[in-house]
Amino acid sequence: MGVGGNFWEILKPYARYEGFDFARNKRVAVDLSFWIVQHETAVKYDHVRNPHLRLTFFRTVNLFSKFGAFPVFIVDGTPSPLKSQARIVRFFRSSGIDLSSLLAAEERVSVERNQVFQKSVEDCMELLKLLGMPVLKAKGEAEALCAQLNYEGQVDACITADSDAFLYGAKCVIKCLRPNSKEPFECYHMADIEDGLGLRREHLIAISLLVGNDHDLGGVQGIGLDTALRFVKCFNHAEVLNSLREIGSGSTSLFERSFLSDGEPSANSDKIPQKKIPHCSFCGHPGNKKSHCKVACKYCCTTTESGCSQKPAGFKCDCSSCDMVHKESDRKKNENWQVRVCRKIAMEQNFPNNDIIEMYCSDKNASDCPGPISWKNPETDMLVDFLVYHQLWEPSYIRLRMLPMMSTIFLKEMAANRTEALLYGQYEFDSIQRLKIRYGHRFYVVRWKKSSCMTGNINHSISSKDSLTQPDEIMQVDESVSILDELDIPQVHVDDGCSFLLTDENTVIVRDAFPEKVNSFLQKKEAEESKRCRKRCLRSNETHEKFQSPDSKGFQVAITEYYPSTKILNQAKGDSLARSSENPSGIGSSKRRSVVSVPNLSKSVRRRLLFN
Structure with missing residues (x-):
């Protein structure tokens, strides 16, 4: 939906991921049609009763209560004949039907959406009104009214995944909501796009004309998103649409003129040399090989008197003459590329479509429901009856x-x-x-x-x-x-x-x-925290005293008492053998025998024997 050719991908680097409080106390315009379409693709029909009502209810309550936003819901009005024709083409393509069998739509005739979708929209509108949410109906596209409200400052952001919103003048678009995340809002600000890509609203309209949009799916044959992006940057935002009109009319003056992109000099400039200065074939610098063999040139800067050094593989001279020649070559390549793009545009019939340009640039996308935007309290009893009837809750x-x-x-x-x-x-x-x-x-x-x-x-x-x-x-x-x-x-x-x-x-x-309740809670929490701090201090003091007391029971004074070194054990073994020779009866030697047997036990066994 919106500009073709994966347009969101070139905007992805300039996305902002905002936190929970981004939409708090802000007015946001919601494209209700986009929500309903997303509901249909997200929820399986055979498992949920009226998924559009279910998720619209949960989303609205969540957006209002959890994120603190004030949503304004926008529904589509009468679609333009151009979009109706494009919708028919999209249906034929998705169905695999040959487009040659497509009958030409009658001029200025709009094709409404199917009755099932219209019924879903009407049900959601009734639900939202019972929730106290304002619902506006646009004269044309819903995203157009969302963008206009945002452009005029009546709302702070638009919630839609339709990139056409930027073409209609939107300043802040929330493309995606991730409620179970620290940064639930994926936002795109037009100011970031202008600074990062150097594109203004007129540039985006020109890109949509070249690669296709909701009103013209085809665009220009042979021109993709990268080509369109590079081409529109050759023009100032104030002249890009008029230039497309001139190119589409087949004007030869644009084919023959030199496009100046980055301030390059024109082809007729006298500052560009007509032919390259001779260069040495050995070192690659200006001059000739015979003179460079005797005395090194100033570019080589060798200390020996044997001459210049041989140029490496892939060497390119960076002297002023070569630099001008390279720039001239790049300029000609760029000009030839631009001329080829212009010829592709000129081959397209009725390009550009002025009705599409007028639709995007017009500020007459007002609502059929004029008046100030206001929110009301939910009509609880009627809302309960409505959901009991439709959802059986x-x-x-x-x-x-x-x-x-x-x-x-x-x-x-x-x-x-x-x-x-x-x-x-x-x-x-x-x-x-x-x-x-x-x-x-x-x-x-x-x-x-x-x-x-x-x-x-x-x-x-x-x-x-x-x-x-x-x-x-x-x-x-x-x-x-x-x-x-x-x-x-x-x-x-x-x-x-x-x-x-x-x-x-x-x-x-x-x-x-309730400031008194909050102050009472904070004071109670502070008192509990101070009490915990005092307990920790007392506990740490007791532990410190145990460290200071060598006679304390259960306190390990030295690790060598439980894990003697090999040297000490060997000495004890020798002493025990000497004593055993003096005391052959073995009376009173059980304790010493246990000391002798310690080295033969594993560390885990010794630890269990010790603490048990």
Whole structure:
């Protein structure tokens, strides 16, 4: 999707891998069609009921709660006739049908997507609206509206894998999400592309015209991505599209002109010599061999008077004359290559397509739903009914999976209004249980207590028994596709008749909502840490005193007491033999015999005998 010829590969070196907090409190435009297509390729249909609804639900809640982003969802409008024609060509190619049998599409007629896909989009739009997310419908392509919102500053980034977003003017594109990683966002900034490749938006449009795009799959015959990249760099960004128009019209002036790439002098410059200065065949430097045999030239710099040294294999002279000749040769090769590319372009009919250029350069990709972008609280009851009907999930399962989003909204409202309220109308903020490190980032594990005075409906109850039953347990997901699959399941605890919920919350949000609770937790943690430090100090002092006391039992004073040296053992053996001769009865010699037998035992045996 987007620019052809593996366009993402040339952008890969300029990718940024951002951490968890990159999208926090940022507005991001999401290409919903791309999500639905990715869902269809990632999840097996026969194992999951309505995969587009399932993963859209999990992704949205994850993006809002875990990463703290404010998503704006964009759906496609009426496709252009050019893309409709390209879609038909793509279908014929994937089906193996001969393109010669392709009927010419009627001019200015759009071909809508299939009804199954449209139904999936409508279902996801209804789900997102119930979640309180803004959904905008573009007049044309969804990535075009995403890029325009990003270009105008209404959103901070676009989430799409369609490289066309750069051509429409996007400044920051999030191509891939890796939720189970320290750096979950793979981002591309247009500023990095401009600095690294020297390409501006007009250059990228020119490349798409040469190698193909979603509106013209073919591009120019015989021109690949590397050739297109090198060719567009020959022009300034302000003139590259006009130059392509001039080349496509078959203007001979461009064929005959000298292309100046890197500030090289033109072919008619008087500074370039018409013929090369004679060089010595022996040393390879300017001059002749006869004079160099008598006196060494200044380039050889030999101390002997025998003449120049012989040039090595593959020698190239670097004098000013040779340098100018090499530059002239390279310039001619480059000019001939550019002329060949121009001829290929001129052979293409109706190149470039001005409708495609106008589509990319136009800023009239506004939404059919004008008005400020705003987010609302989820309509919980209607959302539960919707998912129960479409997914056959238990209401308690739905509410439990929605809990991260609801707790995030609750904490933000508490930080802004400081009003006493209950989560789900039942649970109140109890305490911070502990600090959790996940993928290198800090989270508070918050404990929510079931309030004694419940103001909500009993149907909001989250049962611990029901929450552990997960539908679609046989779902299989292709791990090679980066998706936001499921949420971190909140834990449900019942302690002394009180129900508690445990959720992972951002430390900043919790601190803004409940500063007293955070200060109390930090003070308690500091007191525990100081207590542990005192215990460690006492333990180290006791150990130090044991080292200082030689009479301490169980303390090894010298290693030689348990592992005597060979010299000492030999002396003991000699003494024992002498004593045995004096005491033939052997009375009181058992201990000495054990000392004599020590060298005959292995070290492991001696260690066991010692400590047992």
